[in-house]
Amino acid sequence: MRALLLTLAALSLAPSLASAQPMDTYGMGSRSVALGGAVTADVEDFSANYYNPAGLVRSGELRVGVGWFGAHHMFEVNGYDSNVDPVHGIVLGLNVPGRIDDFRFAFGLGVHLNDQRVSRTRTLPRERPRWELYDNRGQRTYLATSLSIQPFDWLRIGGGIAFLSYSKNNLLIRGDIDFANPSLNSQLEHQLTAELITIRYPQVGVQVQPLEWLNFGLVYRGEYALDNTLVAEVGTLDSSGRPSIDARDATRIIVGEVVIPGYLSLLSQSVNAYVPHQISFGASVEPTPDLRISFEATYLFWSLYQSPIGSSAIDLRIAVPPELQDTIMVPDSLTQGVPADANFSDRIVPRVGVEYTAVRNTDLAFAVRAGYFYENSPAPNQGGAFNLIDTDRHAWSVGAGLELFQLRPVLPGSLAMDVHFQYGWLPSRTMIKESPIDPVGDYTAEGHMIAGGATIEARFE
């Protein structure tokens, strides 16, 4: 056991692979999602790794859970399908409890692993409309490791660190480009270097249980932003690192008999999949042993959003032959893209969840659940050149859970199976443009999303 604890402790401090945060949008674990995410006060399964790490120590059981989750978006802009990709994958996690005398603690691990792609970054044209909170945000793998302690019977404290990464890509192309027949006669070398560089963000939480039937919870999740850097170079640098268009091996554009040495550098920097600081406060009550009601409010500091509209710098150098000076005009300078402020607003997300245990005996327990939350959009009217589409979201969820107790000798504990279904409605929102000649023009965005999943969790006494 000690070796296991040491291993888990080491795991909790080690950097992970690329990770991010689809959980804010879709939740984690069937029971928690079915309750509308209003579980900060009393969560205790592996989803505590996201909702409130303090809850990991709550049950005192070794828990191993695995499940599947899927979400499908039906988003439209002016009646046309935005084709926002679905998100689906495996969720899994574990709670490993420990005790030193009366001092209880637990380690936890929570993972959301997309089965379509581990991670995706997208650099879109600056003005291109995109569903800012859905387009790329869910295409991430999430990994959280946490530690929870219970200094008193009524108090649990937990914290964790998630390790994320941003990508830095460098594309180098050199050689000859045949303008007339690029696919056949061009001779180019390509070199692509992609780095995933680690960043970290914290999450800490507390659960307070003053009475057996009353719980409070508070959690803070840190901000993170994945910087997306793309460097594309077409050409050659000299020995001092400066663009060379005179060297013999300079990249050349060939038009018939004309050979034009050239150099192009593009540097694009943007922010991808930003998640703001957020604080959740929740409470749950059990007015009867079979009924649990929870409320929660999450404050998200979206006003600190660093816009995805990033900067770009372009360096173009072409040595135009004298005979073509009047034909080929090389601009003295090219417009550089500068970051644009997103002007998002903070928002408060209210949540409510109800769980009713319909059957409870020595063999099994069966519960039904329902939940709701409302997210007002932090995005302002997109009246200018940029188009970060977002609308409010209402989400209703239902679910059920079956827990089997009499599984010895197969399982010295219980086996819980949970399912959930969630429907999200994004009511219509119209963006009004300030300019009558805006290239995109006014538009109306709306959508629906459905999500579902199932989780199996083995609970060892």
Place this chain on the structure above:
Amino acid sequence: MKRGLVAVAGLLALGLIAPACSTIGDPGGMPEALPHGGTGAFRVLEAPEETGLRGTPGAALLLLEDAFVGAMVQGDFVFFTSAPPVEEPLPMVPEDHPAGEIFWPAFEARRIHRGARRDDGFGAFDGGGAILTAEAAWEGEEVFDPWVVEDGGVARLYYAADGGIGVAEAPGLDGAFTRVGDGPVLGPEAAATGAPTRPSVVRGPEGDWLMYYDAGGEIRVARSSDGLAFTPLGPITVEGMDLGESPELERAHPGALAVTTPAGRPLVRLYFESIREDGAHKLYVAGSFDGVAFERHEVELLESVDLRYPAPVALDERVTLLYASTRFNSVGRITRGLQKRALIVSVAPLSTSFLPPEEDEAE
């Protein structure tokens, strides 16, 4: 105990593997269509995308012998200025005749033609026949620059002549047009800068009729409540950046389009010809909330040095067709080698395709 752990582990592994095996990575999705403000860029449609006339890509109307200019499309008809060649021998074209300009002495008096949409291609029209020739005294020798609107089941044809802008009406787009009134609805006194030509009429944002017209290289606007009695309001104002390299000398030949945005806001888009210091005729667009004060889009709609008479048609709230005339050297027996013009049609957004489904799939 050991068997139990193995069984539970097996169950969990099954839960892990089963959904993972059911999915395979997909390439990322892209929007079915993005909203578009009709500002360009436009691309010229190609055969067989619009005409079906192999060998004349982009031509929506091409007349072998007759001169053609200044078309606009309403419904299934194209209305344009045309004139047959004079009897042979044709007069010689002077060496200093401007590039892109039709040499009108080689043709008879201009009149207004109507052509019907052909069945064999999108946007392709036949040459049709004359529907209006100069008859009234105020019209002088010629009528030209047609613009047709439909209002309450009546087709109303605005046209230019020597003495201003007149109106004729027909019971439908395919009907016979008869003049309304004895004189022009907008006379030469409407603008000090020149006689009004190229009328372009739309319903304005406030529901009244707005007529944009060219008066000596300046675009002006007149207002009417009934579409027949117009009050000149003066030149439109155009603000905004112009990123064209050669300075703009004149704005001419307006083609107006009234649209309602998905937000329910009425707008007027005014497509116009920008005549540059280097002699190029380029197409630009400006937009207005009130129909008088415009903001221009900063870059040209369609890369070319000689496009004239823009005439827009909104297919829906995001797809706009833009008809315009381009330079064309005649291949007719009588007028061979004469500089004439042909009608092309372009579309925005660029991603719009009118290819038959099987050709789309072939790509």
